Amino acid sequence: MDIIKETYEKIKNMEVRGAGRIARAAANALKEYAETIMHLDDEEFKKKILEAGELLRSARPTAVSLPNAVKYVLNGLKDENPKESVIKKAEEFIISSKNATKxxxxxxxxxxxxxxxxxxxxxxxxxxxxxxxxxxxxxxxxxxxxxxxxxxxxxxxxxxxxxxxxxxxxxxxxxxxxxxxxxxxxxxxxxxxxxxxxxxxxxxxxxxxxxxxxxxxxxxxxxxxxxxxxxxxxxxxxxxxxxxxxxxxxxxxxxxxxxxxxxxxxxxxxxxxxxxxxxxxxxxxxxxxxxxxxxxxxxxxxx
Ligand code: RUB
CATH class of the missing domain: 3.40.50.10470 (Translation initiation factor eif-2b; domain 2)
Known part of the structure; x- marks a missing residue:
């Protein structure tokens, strides 16, 4: 959970700011966190990722890019292989966000x-x-x-x-x-x-x-x-x-x-x-x- 708390703090204190950057930081934190809890069973994994998403979402209230990014990644939990899917969705979000800006x-x-x-x-x-x-x-x-x-x-x-x-x-x-x-x-x-x-x-x-x-x-x-x-x-x-x-x-x-x-x-x-x-x-x-x-x-x- 360290990476989640760290990212939450950075977004909250505006070390990471701007709607696009906070969205990518949240997606990346979920990815890195997911990688550390791959050993858990699916149910436990889902619970932890949902909690992490909740915390990240609460860091700043206005930029909708933040809940939208979290939701995009969390959607991976509905797939057959939720662990791989969460990581894939986070990577997808980060790449598509950068392409969108271009x-x-x-x-x-x-x-x-x-x-x-x-x-x-x-x-x-x-x-x-x-x-x-x-x-x-x-x-x-x-x-x-x-x-x-x-x-x-x-x-x-x-x-x-x-x-x-x-x-x-x-x-x-x-x-x-x-x-x-x-x-x-x-x-x-x-x-x-x-x-x-x-x-x-x-x-x-x-x-x-x-x-x-x-x-x-x-x-x-x-x-x-x-x-x-x-x-x-x-x-x-x-x-x-x-x-x-x-x-x-x-x-x-x-x-x-x-x-x-x-x-x-x-x-x-x-x-x-x-x-x-x-x-x-x-x-x-x-x-x-x-x-x-x-x-x-x-x-x-x-x-
Ligand atoms: C930043 C701000 C930016 C938008 C869009 O506010 O208002 O115009 O977030 O930025 P803050 P981007 O500094 O309070 O986060 O195009 O980088 O997503």
Whole structure:
């Protein structure tokens, strides 16, 4: 169980973060754990893997990639050879997740024209892949990265793009409207897409979408199909993670009584989203229901 607890802690304390990475970390932990308990009988093996899945799932509440990855691997328990199947499913998930990001890059890059300035928020592998692919296709592009308070994940994005040789400008989150006239397209990642086509992503995303909408700038989100939330089809709401107030600021003395709120994600309504870039193609937000229905056959609708 060590690998499971270790991975749970790393996801919880954000040593491993970002929806795609946490999903792959959970799948990998289940695989490594399964390999250590192959000597158990099938019933005992199933019990242990289910417990491990439960713990991993509880590490962070918002990114649906985490329960979707766990569920994908746990589905192996229903097979004739559950032990081999769990390991195979975990490997399958990790490979298909990496391929999905690559495909999203290729599809999304077609929407980036030569000379474009792109704005991105937070630190999304999928959004970065779109930008990197466009750049390596020879397009002359510039990127604005928001700082993404309070944890400043935007710095990671700025560094990753700078390492590729891309022209990057880092701005504070509140400067998006100031710079929007210089932006041709907004590309962000996704922690979850709901059945009615809304996007759940890093706090501040919905403000950016609103600003882009007002300025008539296309707003795209890059989301692998495992970021679509199957339970939203039966009306479930997505829990928005509220993190430690000390991430925002630490008050001393009498100022300790000042309340601080620190939601980590927000919801962007579908009307502000021009398209969702998935590994199977570019879809309108209205297509989210179809994706969940078609590609989540392996997830029963739990009510
Ligand atoms: C990260 C974040 C990212 C999505 C998508 O939030 O909001 O935009 O997770 O990322 P946090 P990816 O830092 O709180 O995990 O495309 O890498 O899956």
């Amino acid at each position: 495909n999203i890059g290729k599809i999304g890059a077609k929407r980036i024209r030569d000379g474009y300035t792109i704005l991105t928020h937070c630190n999304s592998e999928a959004a970065i892949e779109v930008i990197k692919t466009a750049y390596h296709e020879g397009k002359d592009i510039k990127v604005f990265c928001t700082e993404t308070r309070p944890r400043n994940q935007g710095y990671l994005t700025a560094k990753a793009l700078c390492d590729e040789g891309i022209d990057v400008t880092l701005i504070v989150d509140s400067a998006v409207r100031y710079f929007i006239k210089e932006v041709d397209i907004v590309v962000v990642g996704a922690d979850a897409i709901t059945a009615n086509g809304c996007l759940v992503n890093k706090i501040g995303t919905s403000q950016i979408a609103l600003i882009a909408h007002e300025a008539r700038i296309p707003f795209l989100t890059a989301a692998e199909t495992y970021k679509f939330h199957p339970k939203t089809i039966v009306g479930e709401l997505i829990e928005i993670e509220e993190r430690n107030p000390e991430e925002v600021v630490e008050f001393e003395g009498k100022y300790k009584k000042i309340k601080i709120r620190n939601p980590a994600f927000d919801v962007t309504p579908s009307q502000y989203i021009d398209a969702i870039i998935t590994e199977i193609g570019l879809i309108p937000p209205q297509g989210a229901w179809y994706i969940i229905e078609k590609y989540f056959g392996w997830i029963e609708h739990e009510q």
